[in-house]
Amino acid sequence: xxxxxxxxxxxxxxxxxxxxxxxxxxxxxxxxxxxxxxxxxxxxxxxxxxxxxxxxxxxxxxxxxxxxxxxxxxxxxxxxxxxxxxxxxxxxxxxxxxxxxxxxxxxxxxxxxxxxxxxxxxxxxxxxxxxxxxxxxxxxxxxxxxxxxxxxxxxxxxxxxxxxxxxxxxxxxxxxxxxxxxxxxxxxxxxxxxxxxxxxxxxxxxxxxxxxxxxxxxxxxxxxxxxxxxxxxxxxxxxxxxxxxxxxxxxxxxxxxxxxxxxxxxxxxxxxxxxxxxxxxxxxxxxxxxxxxxxxxxxxxxxxxxxxxxxxxxxxxxxxxxxxxxxxxxxxxxxxxxxxxxxxxxxxxxxxxxxxxxxxxx
Numbered sequence: 553x554x555x556x557x558x559x560x561x562x563x564x565x566x567x568x569x570x571x572x573x574x575x576x577x578x579x580x581x582x583x584x585x586x587x588x589x590x591x592x593x594x595x596x597x598x599x600x601x602x603x604x605x606x607x608x609x610x611x612x613x614x615x616x617x618x619x620x621x622x623x624x625x626x627x628x629x630x631x632x633x634x635x636x637x638x639x640x641x642x643x644x645x646x647x648x649x650x651x652x653x654x655x656x657x658x659x660x661x662x663x664x665x666x667x668x669x670x671x672x673x674x675x676x677x678x679x680x681x682x683x684x685x686x687x688x689x690x691x692x693x694x695x696x697x698x699x700x701x702x703x704x705x706x707x708x709x710x711x712x713x714x715x716x717x718x719x720x721x722x723x724x725x726x727x728x729x730x731x732x733x734x735x736x737x738x739x740x741x742x743x744x745x746x747x748x749x750x751x752x753x754x755x756x757x758x759x760x761x762x763x764x765x766x767x768x769x770x771x772x773x774x775x776x777x778x779x780x781x782x783x784x785x786x787x788x789x790x791x792x793x794x795x796x797x798x799x800x801x802x803x804x805x806x807x808x809x810x811x812x813x814x815x816x817x818x819x820x821x822x823x824x825x826x827x828x829x830x831x832x833x834x835x836x837x838x839x840x841x842x843x844x845x846x847x848x849x850x851x852x853x854x855x856x857x858x859x860x861x862x863x864x865x866x867x868x869x870x871x872x873x874x875x876x877x878x879x880x881x882x883x884x885x886x887x888x889x890x891x892x893x894x895x896x897x898x899x900x901x902x903x904x905x906x907x908x909x910x911x912x913x914x
Contacts, residue, residue: 634885806841
């Protein structure tokens, strides 16, 4: 495991401050892994740049003395439409790893999607934040019995939805990891996968390959073994959104995996409109990828997202200050979003709509 230095106390006022300081706190190989992208990194960078092509159309002379950022996802209230995406191996960034992340999410009153590749056990994560609101992200493994056991385990632990990542039938071409010869096997144990098998050797990504044969037809099997709502993460097209609707899933996370899978696909915010139009309000649509400011949150909601999820910024906060760093990242973004709502005349999340934005000609 890479050793992480605790960053000195410093005033950080935006998410990019955390990004700059996190790079100083982490080893080069860990930083490259967190920031890495597929191919030339075009999609990773475009996720952020695409938000800047959208302009806001504020409405004034409204009473915004009271602004309410609360909303719901899958019927559960959250303090703001800003939640945590599934990312693996949090102990690369901070010794307590996902336990710190879970505590911060609980304090913020938002949802944390825990990764299949968490570096803490699910029991420890749940125990760290017993009042937390968690969904579980599943990479479907080739061993169907292992999938079943894992799903049953998260259901028994109180996870409230199953998020199936669909955009990794094969690992993307991540050049930094190849150059660095990154081998997570020597860094971390995938403790829950280990506990669900009776192998003596250390599990790692190669020992539990993601099932590249998993298809739409297999969703019915997953639905038959769980009562949890099923969310599909990684949808980018109206065709797949329509298939998701046909197969009766409960939600979609519009995502390109932070640009880590297939380069040259659309930025998440650019794919959002197409997906939202395709589902016609019949299921909830969320977004991850490129959210860095409160304005970005507002723009995503105006284009039809029910909520946004944060990936890399959570790891930046974790690397800088552990649990408190994650809390700060969330609070900064929530405060910025509150300001964005007030300055565009929105007193509640329900008032955010498509009329608030226009697309730049640049």
